[in-house]
Amino acid sequence: MNKIVEEIRVLLSSPQNIVITHHYNADADALGSSLALFHYLVSRGHKCSVVSPNSMPDFLQWMPAAYKVLKFDDQKNEVVKAIDKAKIIFCLDFNNFSRTKGLAPYLQKSSAKKILIDHHLNPEKTFDIGISKPSKSSTCEIIYDLINDLDDNGMIHIDIAQCLYAGAMTDTGNFRFSNTTSSVHLMVADLIKKGLNPSLVSQAIFDNYQENRLRFLGYILTDKMLLFPEYHSAIIAVSQEELNRYKINNGETEGIVNYPLSIKNIIFSAFISERDNEIRMSFRSKGDFNVNLFARNYFNGGGHLNASGGRSEESIADTIKNIKEALIDNKKILKQCYLDLQ
Numbered sequence: 001m002n003k004i005v006e007e008i009r010v011l012l013s014s015p016q017n018i019v020i021t022h023h024y025n026a027d028a029d030a031l032g033s034s035l036a037l038f039h040y041l042v043s044r045g046h047k048c049s050v051v052s053p054n055s056m057p058d059f060l061q062w063m064p065a066a067y068k069v070l071k072f073d074d075q076k077n078e079v080v081k082a083i084d085k086a087k088i089i090f091c092l093d094f095n096n097f098s099r100t101k102g103l104a105p106y107l108q109k110s111s112a113k114k115i116l117i118d119h120h121l122n123p124e125k126t127f128d129i130g131i132s133k134p135s136k137s138s139t140c141e142i143i144y145d146l147i148n149d150l151d152d153n154g155m156i157h158i159d160i161a162q163c164l165y166a167g168a169m170t171d172t173g174n175f176r177f178s179n180t181t182s183s184v185h186l187m188v189a190d191l192i193k194k195g196l197n198p199s200l201v202s203q204a205i206f207d208n209y210q211e212n213r214l215r216f217l218g219y220i221l222t223d224k225m226l227l228f229p230e231y232h233s234a235i236i237a238v239s240q241e242e243l244n245r246y247k248i249n250n251g252e253t254e255g256i257v258n259y260p261l262s263i264k265n266i267i268f269s270a271f272i273s274e275r276d277n278e279i280r281m282s283f284r285s286k287g288d289f290n291v292n293l294f295a296r297n298y299f300n301g302g303g304h305l306n307a308s309g310g311r312s313e314e315s316i317a318d319t320i321k322n323i324k325e326a327l328i329d330n331k332k333i334l335k336q337c338y339l340d341l342q
């Protein structure tokens with residue numbers, strides 16, 4: 001028997017006050033895994049709150065019980081109260097407290113047992129119990145495994161299934177990325193047997209945008225995508241002014257970084273956006289080009305082998321320049337990774 005699972009089994013053997021939290025700017029995996037775990041723990045008789053560092057994007061509001069999520073940026077008192085009462089804090093889809101921004105000090109000073117459940121590389125060693133599985137498609141899949149390991153597969157109802165599917169679908173790029181394992185397909189098969197309708201979840205996430213988001217996409221792919229064929233790379237950078245002009249909200253740029261990878265010879269893509277005086281960067285790759293390392297080495301970030309993020313304190317123009325220099329540094333590796341894919 002797995003020691004960590006047994007420890008969690010003991011912790012959950014009597015009703016507890018529990019907080020579930022995830023990283024800043026929640027995506028479908030962060031929110032989906034949190035709400036799936038929430039529904040499961042509530043069914044088992046625990047008192048549970050999901051706490052988010054900031055407000056969630058519109059395309060995730062459909063998730064069952066999303067309206068109950070407490071947001072630190074505008075419900076600070078309720079969040080602090082929930083953390084004070086908690087005996088257990090589940091930390092999902094991040095492995096470094098700094099990823100929760102303003103919420104981090106409250107989580108760190110809490111005396112609750114902190115349980116990490118995550119699939120990013122290089123976890124921080126500050127959690128009491130850790131399930132860190134970078135080989136898994138998503139945190140949602142690890143939550144599914146945990147529920148199974150606790151012998152509660154029969155408790156997975158439709159709300160849990162929808163949340164789990166949403167995270168696994170988006171973190172695998174609709175089951176296209178290299179993290180699309182047999183285990184994630186087996187999970188999906190089981191969820192469908194339990195009544196999940198995959199196309200409803202897919203529509204709720206991907207077919208719910210306003211016109212402006214598609215116009216924006218057209219604009220940036222036409223006018224803003226820079227290609228560097230010699231490095232098999234692409235960079236897209238958008239300013240705050242451009243986001244304002246197209247009324248693009250937080251979260252609505254999600255996934256845009258993947259578009260350049262559909263070009264035949266491109267194996268690395270960077271998306272840079274300026275918001276609230278901060279430059280955020282997303283990196284994606286195909287094959288063996290390690291963007292976790294790339295983000296760590298050059299941009300104070302990290303993530304997975306083929307998907308990562310970073311930050312820049314500099315202007316957009318200087319950030320583009322820095323990425324280009326990093327690409328020059330990696331020219332040989334990029335070429336080799338490209339050739340390996342042919």
Ligand SMILES: [Mn+2]
Nearest residue numbers: 029093139171
């Ligand atoms: Mn994830």
